[in-house]
Amino acid sequence: MEDVDVSDLWDCSQEEWDDWRWQLANSITTAGELKEKFNISDQQVKQIEEAREIFPMSITPYYASLIDFDQELCPIRLQAVPQKAELEQSKYEMDDPLHEEEDSPVSGLTHRYPDRVLLMVTNKCSMFCRHCTRKRKVGDGESRVDLEQIKKGIEYIKDNPQIRDVLLSGGDPLLLDLDILEEVISELKDIPHVEIVRLGSRVPVVLPQRINDELVNRLKKYSPLWINTHFNHKKEVTPRAKEALNKLADNGFPLGNQTVLLRNVNDCPLVMKELMHELVKNRIRPYYLYQCDLSRGIEHFRTSVSTGIEIIESLIGHTSGFAVPRYVVDAPGGGGKIPITPNYLVSNSRRKTVLRNYEGDIVVYTEPEIKEDNCPEECNVCTENKEKAANGEAVEPSGVQKLLSEDTKEFSL
Structure with a gap:
């Protein structure tokens, strides 16, 4: 309409x-x-x-x-x-399913992964999405984010040199007063170890009028400034939305999209493929396809994980590789994003790996003959990383990466 x-x-x-x-x-x-x-x-x-x-x-x-x-x-x-349906609550639902509060060393900042953080800069949104995972904060007058809180988050980032990637979130960062938003981005860009600043925004979807010349001209000075949008259905990619997206892309903003898998909205392979094609036609790279979180009152939106796998199966090999998002489950309890894909590995040995392709054909890939698995003697990357870690510039391997390290004596996590 x-x-x-x-x-x-x-x-x-x-x-x-x-x-x-x-x-x-x-x-x-x-x-x-x-x-x-x-x-x-x-x-x-x-x-x-x-x-x-x-x-x-x-x-x-x-x-x-x-x-x-x-x-x-x-x-x-x-x-x-x-x-x-929002009045019905499942016993599995939670106010903070991703444990963002528990992974928060300072108020408004979530530090879950070694080299990146999420910084909340506002709790204001242009629309209250019914599937929102942050219902506990969005629109809550008691959960206001002020500049003092944001400054404490920036100080934490300055004091932790392993952080190279900062995601500004909320609420919606593009609803912040532009003077404040510029100040935050400028301070982050001045931190030597911060390589990437990203903004997560639903504005191009529900309020494309916000993407005007003033906003673009003031923010493009901080290029590259990544913007992740949140389109969930082809109907949202209107002429007005396309105009906003073109304005961003033409001015050098790299665009990605994070779609949430929602029952009766986009839980169909054909509907999802149409959306992905609309995104890439408008210079947006499909980034994540999220399994719906265990937030309160959204049980009716959740699908089975097998539905998501089926959708990914319908995309891989059936469309361009860059039009296929990574399907993830953001693990309850702060476990982080876990990628889920169809199983293309049939079996493997040291010399051969048996695979299936998108058509169901079974093929074999012969492994190279490698007599020694050790790194070349002249390679010193690991040594340099250890020295950086000792100086607080890097982080020791963790998780499965730690088990794969030649230096570890541990045999379990």
Whole structure:
């Protein structure tokens, strides 16, 4: 519906519609407001209000204009409008399924992996996605992120030279005041050991008006600045969204996408392939396909892991390699992202590895004859890394990598 005359639904000018601040100021936050714009029943209003008491509703007029209320399983509606199923809770669900709070050495910063951290810079979002994994923070007035907290996170990053990659998250970083966002990015870019700064944002999907010339011109000074978007269905890749994506890509922002696997939204191989193709056509690299987290009230969105494997099976070999995202389960309890793929390894020995391809053919790959597995004598990479570790510049191997090291005497984790 996004291309209809918006004055039919909202009493506004085209100039107002194109203003991201107007969009936020006129976000739909009650079932009554939704009923004013769309043909929904009193029973639906009651169910929306009941679910809204558990997790607030906020939908930008732009994203609401994409909803087809005549379609029971409209993928836009399912992601935006509260529903009765949210009131049902599974005993497996948690407020903080990924243990972000426990992996937080300072407030608002999660340090789970050795060389990268997630820094929360705001709890504000342009829309409250019904499948949100951070419902405990988003839209919660008690969970505000202030500049003092962000500064403490930056100091932690400065004091830990192994950190080379910082992801700014929230909430949505692109809703921050640009002066503050610039200040944060500038300070991070001035840290010698920080090589990459990324922003995770749903703005190109639900509020593409925010991607304007002012934002682009102020942020492109810090290139490369990676932006991970969050498109879950082809219907979200509208002409307006494409305009925003082109503005980012044309100005040198590398774009990736993180899709969440959602029941009745995109849990179909054909639907997912269509989305991946739309992404790459618009210069977005599919990055992750997430298994839905164990957050409270979203049991109805979760699929089986086998569904995700089937989708990946339908992509590998059947489309371009760069159009295939990495399917991951973000392990409950802070275990991190675990990649899940179909099994293409049939068997192997020291001399031969038996594989199957995407068509089901069984093939053999003959291994090279290697008399010695040791590194060349002139190689000193490991020695240099040990010296760096002693000076606090690097981290000793951990996990399975540690077991594979020639220097370890451990035989189990």
